[in-house]
Amino acid sequence: MMSRALSPTVVLPLLFVVVAVGLALYPLVGETFYVRLMAKIIVLGILAMSLDLLVGYTGLVSLGHAAFSGAAGYITATLILKAGVTDMALLLPASLAVSALLALVIGWISVRTSGIYFIMITLALGQMTYLFFHDVSYWGGTDGISVWDKPVLAVGGWTLLELSDRMVFYYTAWACLVAVYVGLWLLMRAPFGQIVRGVRINPGRTQALGHDVHRHQLAVFVIAGTIAGLAGFLEVARSGFMSPAHLGWHESAMVLIIVILGGMGTLVGPVIGALTLVLLEDWVADLTSHWKLIIGLFVIAVVLFLPNGLVSLLTRGAGPSWLRGRRATPAEAQAEGGDDG
Amino acid sequence: MAEPMLETRALTRRFGGLRAVNNVSLTFEVGVVHAILGPNGAGKTTVINLLSGDLPPTSGTIRFRGRDITARPVQRRVRMGIGRSYQKTNILPELTCLDNCRLGALSRLPGGLARIRPSRAARRQVQARAEHALALCGLEARADTIAATLSHGEKRQLEIGMMMATEPTLLLLDEPLAGMGQEESRRVTELLRRLAADHTMILIEHDMDAVFAIAERITVMVNGAVLETGSVEQIRASATVREAYLGEEAEP
Amino acid sequence: MDYTYYLIQAMNGIQYGFLLFLVASGLTLVFGIMGIVNLAHGAFYMVGAYLAYWLAGATGNFFLGVAVGVPIGVVLGLVIERLGFVHLYHRDHLLQVLFTFGMILVIGELITILWGDDVHGVSVPAMLAGSVALTDTQAYPVYRLFISAACIATAGGLLALIRYTRLGMMIRASASNREMVELMGVDVNRLNMAVFGLGVGLAAFAGMIAAPVNSVHPTMGDDILIMSFVVVVVGGVGSIQGAFWGAMLIGLADTFGAVFLPEAAGVVVYALMALVLVWRPSGLFAAR
Structure with a gap:
């Protein structure tokens, strides 16, 4: 146990520094296979951080988040395959724009609702996006799209980044991870983040203090969707492959598990969650072909025994208090509010 | 008239x-x-x-x-x-008293970029408004106290302070x-x-x-x-x- | 393509709607009464289909298989409720979602272990194997009519149960004011078990009778789950009436979407849902 002097506001950024430095140094010592696995973890970590922004910071439980990374991935893969575009200065903005636009549309419909409705609607609209890429033959059907060329960033004849090089990709993705973390950390400390925190804790009261709740929720939804788009772009640059399964709700649910496993509302937790789950999957898949059974039991165990995530073991209660125990029944909530004369 | x-x-x-x-x-x-x-x-x-x-x-x-x-x-x-306070205490229990008031003060900040990178002056103004509201409702000594731990009467005071922070x-x-x-x-x-x-x-x-x-x-x-x-x-x-x-x- | 063709499509749509209703009504009840978002509900539909596949093969009689299978499904559901769901009452929806997602993985994998990854078929029972001639060239399978009839009977039984029995009275009271029912001294544990068992029974039954027209495979639970969610959202969470009209609307929209817009068939239903929600954010028959 840590001493009480270490508050989460100090521990969490410190923890991220440790994780980031670890990831930066790993390729110097690790085997190729595990370096590849780490690259996958970094991309997944970016996706999970973006979902944490929604779930942990804004209280919006989205079960369709993979739609945004998937749509961006499809745009990247299709532009490479069908239009022969490899210029990163074109690919990246295009895929981010698509995921942002999609998030704007889905978010506009979804934030009008809350709670269980929000979960169901993001699930359904995410599934609609899945079916769009699955059913329309232009996108390659169930098999998806494979590309051999990788994005390249060149300025005036100077090649700056060639993502086909595994190490170049690794450190580009790493830089993205760090940039996303720092960006979101700053954003959540800014007035915008303070209002968003109010929206999560008590939306009604936050509105009664002069803030447009839906507009803030939508803004967060679009930001999260755009960052997910970055993860989708990186995924195609990493694996050269995009298929409908990347958008399916099982993928969305797994990202959600990653966020919870690591510790929601902490930003660094999702990265640790991605690390843990990918390594676990890799290990279990070696043991048995029925690894999904083990993962399923693991998920259940996390929900029952570690709902505040791994990070909470370090910070003792850094997680949001509303997850910690039972939900208060209305009767209790009323008792909390005092009698009303 | x-x-x-x-x-x-x-x-x-x-x-x-x-x-x-x-x-x-x-x-x-x-x-x-x-x-x-x-x-x-x-x-x-x-x-x-x-x-x-x-x-x-x-x-x-x-x-x-x-x-x-x-x-x-x-x-x-x-x-x-137009500010309002509620009959049933309606605060943000997991935040400090000052942060509760700050949320009200932030509504006076213009929209857009100012909410992401406010100027130093704007930041100070928000802080001053929140502190002023807290002082108005008599809770300046409780600025860093988590609102959930206040007594019932203090929560009612905070309720008024939050409203006052919206000016x-x-x-x-x-x-x-x-x-x-x-x-x-x-x-x-x-x-x-x-x-x-x-x-x-x-x-x-x-x-x-x-x-x-x-x-x-x-x-x-x-x-x-x-x-x-x-x-x-x-x-x-x-x-x-x-x-x-x-x-x-x-x-x- | 004359009107008979559309008639057949309409009948298919309605039949699908009935199946959706059986699954969605359980989903909406479990949420309305127990306050639980149950992603594993579709898995019970799949379990029903596999039980039908297994028992119809083992007993040689489809109906006997269903008669034995429904109680097995319900008992299985109750065991899961006692072992798992009891930990979820009053917990956050997020945790319920993840817990039941974990269950989907476990149930799906157990089924793969027991029956493999392959797509299985269940043959239509001989006495319902024929077709009804609609015109000289077009006919409608008797078994599909049987599905609709069985669903109507079940739905009727469900509504009667909710309207006229003591259990139904508690369900209705609980849907509108759970705390009140708890304070009245109703044994909430037993009520929850009854509701959950009922939901599982309906889903498993739907999976069984649908098995002869749909193939039996390990992802079938997902498909019906998402559709049932759409039905519940469109109809209004917690409302049986909403689930019924939502199911009909979605069943027909899905069927005719496939007729008129084959490339975008999957999207039609969701577009419809989005439209309904823009118009009425809490569904057509919101309970509250």
Whole structure:
């Protein structure tokens, strides 16, 4: 146990520094296979951080988040395959724009609702996006799209980044991870983040203090969707492959598990969650072909025994208090509010 | 006569078949503390909810300083200067008292980039407003206390502080003294009296001592409709009011 | 393509709608009464289909298989409720979602272990194998009519149960005010078990009778789950009536979407849902 002097506001950024430095140094010592696995973890970590922004910071439980990374991935893969575009200065903005636009549309419909409705609607609209890429033959059907060329960033004849090089990709993705973390950390400390925190804790009261709740929720939804788009772009640059399964709700649910496993509302937790789950999957898949059974039991165990995530073991209660125990029944909530004369 | 602060015309709100507020036309003058009295179920809280924008009216209009605000959402009304406090304590329990007030102060920040990278001056202004509001409600010593751990009376004070942080000109107060002990009541009444000096107030309160101590005009509502409006003396003297409502409480 | 073709499509749509209703009504009840978002509900539909596949093969009689299978499904559901769901009451929806997602993985994998990854078929029982001639060239399979009839009977039974029995009274009271029912001294544990068992029974039954027209495979639970969610959202969470009309609307929209817009068939239903929600954010028959 840590001493009480270490508050989460100090521990969490410190923890991220440790994780980031670890990831930066790993390729110097690790085997190729595990370096590849780490690259996958970094991309997944970016996706999970973006979902944490929604779930942990804004209280919006989205079960369709993979739609945004998937749509961006499809745009990247299709532009490479069908239009022969490899210029990163074109690919990246295009895929981010698509995921942002999609998030704007889905978010506009979804934030009008809350709670269980929000979960169901993001699930359904995410599934609609899945079916769009699955059913329309232009996108390659169930098999998806494979590309051999990788994005390249060149300025005036100077090649700056060639993502086909595994190490170049690794450190580009790493830089993205760090940039996303720092960006979101700053954003959540800014007035915008303070209002968003109010929206999560008590939306009604936050509105009664002069803030447009839906507009803030939508803004967060679009930001999260755009960052997910970055993860989708990186995924195609990493694996050269995009298929409908990347958008399916099982993928969305797994990202959600990653966020919870690591510790929601902490930003660094999702990265640790991605690390843990990918390594676990890799290990279990070696043991048995029925690894999904083990993962399923693991998920259940996390929900029952570690709902505040791994990070909470370090910070003792850094997680949001509303997850910690039972939900208060209305009767209790009323008792909390005092009698009303 | 000067333009009124707030004016309702034939304001009506139905819940199914029930007319919770029925054809209420009231004028609230600038700088006046106007109390709304009535038995439980008279529609007082519904009136506050209609004025704050928490509920849309079934029919009728609301004008704030001459402008029709009937269709404006809550947050726009707050930014125009209408603050409200709730009957049931409605705070953000996991935040500190100062952060609770800061959330109110942030509503005065312009939108857009200023909310992501505010200037140093803007930051200072928000901080100053939040601290000022906290001082107003008498909780400056509790700035860093988590709101959930406050006593009931302190939570009620914070409730008022959060409202004040939005810098309202019109205060909608829904039973600010609800559930308070005598000493707490006295303190908050004193606070309200101080705020009354430079704010317009619409006040619902069951504590008659407090109402008679700070209110200048009183409206009595029964069954969703206005029974009578007048000065404190008029209402005290009114036979109709005595009969309909005050009778039971005013007589020993 | 004459009108008979559309008639057949309409009948298919209605039949699908009935199946959806059986699954969605359980989903909406479990949420309305128990306050639980149950992603594993579709898995019970799949379990029903596999039980039908297994028992019809083992007993040689489809109806006997269903008669034995429904109780097995319900018992299985109750065991899961006692072991797992009891931990979820009053917990956050997020945790319920993840817990039941974990269950989907476990149930799906157990089924793969027991029956493999392959797509299985269940043959239509001989006595319902024929077709009804609609015109000289077009006919409608008797078994599909049987599905609709069985669903109507079940739905009727469900509505009667909710309207006229003591259990139904508690369900209705609980849907509108759970705390009140708890305070009235109703044994909430037993009520929850009854509701959950009922939901599982309906889903498993739907999976069984649908098995002969749909193939039986390990992802079938997902498909019906998402569709049922759409039905519940469109109809209004917690409302049986909403679930019924939502199911009909979605069943028909899905069927005719496939007829008129084959490339975008999957999207039609969701577009419809989005439209309904823009118009009425809490569904057509919102309980509250």
